[in-house]
Amino acid sequence: MRPYQRFAIDDASQVGEARRAAQVLAAELGFDDAAAGRLALGVTELGTNLVRHAGGGALLLGLDGDAVELLSLDTGPGMDIERCLQDGFSTGGTAGTGLGAVKRIANRFSAFSLPQRGAVIAARFESRTLNAPRPATGYSVAGLGLPAPGEQVSGDGWGLRIKDGRPLLLVADGLGHGPEAAAASDLALDLFRRSTLNGPAAMLEDAHPTLRSTRGAAVAIVAIEPTLDRLVFAGAGNITGRLISGVSDRSLISQPGTLGVQIRRLQDVVHDWPDHAILVLFSDGIVSRWNLEGAGGLLACDPMVIAGWILRDHCRGRDDATVVVVRRH
Structure with missing residues (x-):
């Protein structure tokens, strides 16, 4: 399996490089325009959040079968995940829709954060429609x-x-x-x-x-x-x-x-x-x-x-x- 790509995100200008790499992966998997757009938006939102709220961090991008896995890693002040997923909640004077939007457009979303220990956010993007049934496994x-x-x-x-x-x-x-x-x-x-x-x-x-x-x-x-x-x-x-x-x-x-x-x-x-x-x-x-x-x-x-x-x-x-x-x- 190919290794993940790691993109240091300390400035808003670095988000574009990660977004372009994500689009290459989307094209490789045959994503249609809608699926590729969801992935690009996810990269943009998580990358921007790293700069605005975490003081920087890293985005990881990799392939898992027919999906692109996107991770956001930081060691910043941490966040209240449940509150940050609510539209309208913001600690940085923004509209407060970013994290909730990523959860809605991803095929799978999970996050964990602790005060003063940062956060890890994982979002999976597939070409199939959202909420499609998954095979049951143990x-x-x-x-x-x-x-x-x-x-x-x-x-x-x-x-x-x-x-x-x-x-x-x-x-x-x-x-x-x-x-x-x-x-x-x-x-x-x-x-x-x-x-x-x-x-x-x-x-x-x-x-x-x-x-x-x-x-x-x-x-x-x-x-x-x-x-x-x-x-x-x-x-x-x-x-x-x-x-x-x-x-x-x-x-x-x-x-x-x-x-x-x-x-x-x-x-x-x-x-x-x-x-x-x-x-x-x-x-x-x-x-x-x-x-x-x-x-x-x-x-x-x-x-x-x-x-x-x-x-x-x-x-x-x-x-x-x-x-x-x-x-x-």
Whole structure:
């Protein structure tokens, strides 16, 4: 999957660059004029809000299937989300319709904010009409990835597939960064999609010989079994998982090694999935000992907002960074 594009927004003049990039993505997905216009308006409103109310921040743009995901990240004074969504409410002397307008025109909208800790807003734009029915699933998933500074491609990648009714999730981190790292993670993803094996450890070990043609990658796979309240995890290298709820925080640790270079015998590890817990998988572009202390209410948000909050606060800023969040329904 392609990494997200990040646009620093410290001045109103920078919003146009993000809007033009959004229009390129809309054209790539075949958005009609109405859908492309909704996306452009969303970028303009969120970008303008960053300048006027948050003292600056960043917009992220990326593709998720047939949709464009737009995120606004800031570390400003924060906001009362519910009041700001009401038309006519404004702290900056404007008409007070911006945030509410974004919610109305987006196919999906979610936001979270805390006083003096800023806000994360996520809006999804699709070509289909608003409020169209969605297929029911037992989970929701969102992933964010940024390339290392100065790179156009990311050596990280992630993917989701359904096999025999069971969701399988992979996160890969090619050694280093740049095109060769991306080639390693892309091959790991391709092998994952085509594998006929069942267990995560077996899938990883089967991919190991083929990945010798690359510089190698850290890879982890999770098999999700929501009806059994558990998951099965296996990994090699620096991909880490966390199962987090309001009362527990359990780490899912990969074994030492690198697929395509050297690995030990891998093992599937079964973990109970507590009620209300979310699953987070992340590469080493995210600091390993992050926590969500003081962010009460965040775990109830859409997975994209949770991923954005973690990426905003805990990205190392010198390597490819990926975080994937899964919530059971």
